[in-house]
Amino acid sequence: MADFNLTTALLGGLLIGLSSTLLLLFNGRIAGISGIVGGAISFGRDSRWRWIFIAGLLLGGWLYEGVISHGSGLVSAPQSTPISEFAPVSMILGGLLVGFGTRLGNGCTSGHGVCGLGRLSFRSLVAVLTFLATGFITVFVTRHLLS
Amino acid sequence: MMKQLEKQDLLALISGIVFGVGLGLSQMIDRQRVLGFLDLAGVWDPTLLFVLAGAVAFTVVAFRFVLRRKVPLLGDKFYVPSRSDIDIKLVLGAAMFGVGWGLSGYCPGPGIAALALGSWNPVLFVLALVAGMFAFQRYEAGQ
Numbered sequence: 001m002a003d004f005n006l007t008t009a010l011l012g013g014l015l016i017g018l019s020s021t022l023l024l025l026f027n028g029r030i031a032g033i034s035g036i037v038g039g040a041i042s043f044g045r046d047s048r049w050r051w052i053f054i055a056g057l058l059l060g061g062w063l064y065e066g067v068i069s070h071g072s073g074l075v076s077a078p079q080s081t082p083i084s085e086f087a088p089v090s091m092i093l094g095g096l097l098v099g100f101g102t103r104l105g106n107g108c109t110s111g112h113g114v115c116g117l118g119r120l121s122f123r124s125l126v127a128v129l130t131f132l133a134t135g136f137i138t139v140f141v142t143r144h145l146l147s
Numbered sequence: 148m149m150k151q152l153e154k155q156d157l158l159a160l161i162s163g164i165v166f167g168v169g170l171g172l173s174q175m176i177d178r179q180r181v182l183g184f185l186d187l188a189g190v191w192d193p194t195l196l197f198v199l200a201g202a203v204a205f206t207v208v209a210f211r212f213v214l215r216r217k218v219p220l221l222g223d224k225f226y227v228p229s230r231s232d233i234d235i236k237l238v239l240g241a242a243m244f245g246v247g248w249g250l251s252g253y254c255p256g257p258g259i260a261a262l263a264l265g266s267w268n269p270v271l272f273v274l275a276l277v278a279g280m281f282a283f284q285r286y287e288a289g290q
Contacts, residue, residue, distance in 0.1 A: 038280050057170075113199055
């Protein structure tokens with residue numbers, strides 16, 4: 001098994017759950033990132049809060065990478081994120097499939113995973129098991145059959 | 148005094164920031180961690196399992212209390228999906244998403260938060276993600 005940090009994994013997960021709860025409790029909205037991005041780029045009446053959420057998401061990523069990961073004392077073992085090898089074909093093909101697929105299937109890891117499972121939605125459970133299965137198969141094919 | 152809409156905007160910003168920090172802290176913005184989790188036949192990385200477990204453990208409990216309310220604190224209704232049917236679009240869409248996830252190591256949230264890393268991978272991913280969503284809009288409009 002790979003080395004991993006149980007504390008930051010759980011703590012990060014709790015923050016994601018907290019964020020989703022805040023958005024639902026105050027604004028009545030589901031923190032599903034694919035739905036938020038899809039709504040934002042359609043520039044309808046309700047797109048403003050979505051753009052603001054996306055700005056926050058970027059700001060949060062920057063706050064972690066630029067401040068917290070440099071040993072702010074907030075976490076016991078902060079770690080900055082390694083830059084992975086440039087993989088343009090995987091990014092473009094993967095991004096297109098993720099964009100189209102999440103809109104067709106009404107959600108991604110956050111909408112169906114964190115929020116849908118949190119609501120005990122059967123639809124979301126089916127979606128989660130499906131994308132996990134095809135994710136496992138895809139990595140098996142690319143890492144073990146093709147290379 | 149802040150207007151209701153401004154308070155909602157502020158809440159969306161705070162929620163987005165907390166989400167982004169959570170993705171960073173849990174290392175989900177590192178695509179190799181995600182690919183490591185999806186690689187059952189390799190050196191398996193359990194990180195994502197614990198991130199999802201932590202997040203769902205929180206929402207399962209908290210959502211129960213939140214959804215007992217008639218209305219959210221700053222709005223007039225909950226925008227919660229009401230469908231419970233399983234259709235081909237759900238399964239096909241989720242299947243496509245999983246393939247793209249396995250190819251890139253990014254899902255939408257981490258892909259966007261990883262833009263902060265200053266690497267080209269998330270930039271290309273997010274551009275393609277948006278293009279895929281526009282393609283879906285055209286497909287749906289033509290249905």
